[in-house]
Amino acid sequence: MLLTGGGCRRILQLEEEMVQEMCSDVLRVKPDLVITEKGVSDLAQHFLMKAGVSVIRRVRKTDNNRIARYDEFMCMDVLNRSIRSSTVSSGWPASG
Secondary structure, three states: OOOOHHHHHHHHHHHHHHHHHHHHHHHOOOOOEEEOOOOOOHHHHHHHHHOOOEEEOOOOHHHHHHHHHHOOOOEEEOOOOEEEEOOOOOOOOOOO
């Protein structure tokens, strides 16, 4: 199916609205940093950077788990628009 110029513009507008809504869901929890195991669209990075949020993408799951042990974080499932778990750790582990 071929789309006219107006149809393509409408699709791009809908995509931008959807990405902006997902970013708004993330920004509601006021993160300073977002770490993902998957990629992040350029448009999403743009919206997050405008809000002062840094993004680290394509982090291996094992590395993500290590990071989770050493810092307080929330895990958010953006596609389902819900926070799956709350605080995992309250800071650095005791040395010993």
